[in-house]
Amino acid sequence: MFFVYLTICFFLGSFPSAHIVSSLQGxxxxxxxxxxxxxxxxxxxxxxxxxxxxxxxxxAKGIAPFYITSFFSxxxxxxxxxxxxxxxxxxxxxxxxxxxxxxxxxxxxxxxSVGVYLYLLPVPCLLSGLVGILMVYWxxxxxxxxxxxxxxxxxxxxxxxxxxxxxxxxILVILNFVLVLFTHRQNIKxxxxxxxxxxxxxxxAN
Numbered sequence: 001m002f003f004v005y006l007t008i009c010f011f012l013g014s015f016p017s018a019h020i021v022s023s024l025q026g027x028x029x030x031x032x033x034x035x036x037x038x039x040x041x042x043x044x045x046x047x048x049x050x051x052x053x054x055x056x057x058x059x060a061k062g063i064a065p066f067y068i069t070s071f072f073s074x075x076x077x078x079x080x081x082x083x084x085x086x087x088x089x090x091x092x093x094x095x096x097x098x099x100x101x102x103x104x105x106x107x108x109x110x111x112x113s114v115g116v117y118l119y120l121l122p123v124p125c126l127l128s129g130l131v132g133i134l135m136v137y138w139x140x141x142x143x144x145x146x147x148x149x150x151x152x153x154x155x156x157x158x159x160x161x162x163x164x165x166x167x168x169x170x171i172l173v174i175l176n177f178v179l180v181l182f183t184h185r186q187n188i189k190x191x192x193x194x195x196x197x198x199x200x201x202x203x204x205a206n
Contacts, residue, residue: 002084005072009065009088013095013112016102017057022046030102037099038107040142055111061096062115065089086172089116093176097183108183110146113176117153120169124156140198143187150180 018037022029025046029037033045039058043051065088093113099106117125132149136142154173158165181188190196 001072005069005084006087006091008068009091010095011100012064012068013061013092014099014101014106015057015061016099016106017061018042018054018107019102021050021054021057025050030105036107037102037105039111058096058107058111059115059118061092062089062112062117063119065092065116066119083168086120086168089120090172090175092116093179097179108146109179110150113150113180116176117173121153121157121160121173124153124160127156127160128153141191141196143184143196144191147180147184147188150177153177 018029027046033041039055042054066085069085093109096112097109098104128149131152132145135148136145
């Protein structure tokens with residue numbers, strides 16, 4: 001049942017919300033804007049209403065694993081049960097990024113990750129989100145805001161919890177930041193090269 005749970009979480013995360021919402025507007029999101037199947041590209045390429053819908057759905061994909069875990073009986077498994085919903089949330093993020101319905105090329109996992117941490121670490125998540133938003137407001141680059149926000153998430157988590165922090169959660173948050181770096185590797189290259197476009201130009205490849 002443990003592996004069934006993780007599989008369900010993965011496929012929950014892989015629900016192609018950006019593709020479906022944009023298709024209803026007659027737009028193939030994989031062939032529009034940056035080609036990224038995420039809320040930012042939908043917002044920029046289709047419109048703010050569609051982008052908001054996708055963002056809400058993607059955030060919900062990150063929250064869902066914590067609500068469905070009680071429906072499963074795990075029996076004897078070689079890990080502490082505290083890991084189960086954490087892994088479920090992480091698998092949902094992986095499902096969004098490596099989406100089997102989109103040839104394993106989905107979004108960058110930001111909104112789905114936000115859903116995981118809004119449930120798990122609401123205060124550190126909101127604080128790091130605020131830092132990310134301020135970065136976007138300053139530089140007008142969405143990818144930079146995402147990277148900076150997730151860089152500060154483990155810092156805010158440890159500061160907020162003090163000596164009571166969970167090493168398991170901290171590992172998850174750090175792994176998630178590494179995953180953000182991976183999914184934004186091309187953005188990082190463009191930022192370093194000075195070629196990453198901003199919201200000032202709607203052709204920004206984020």
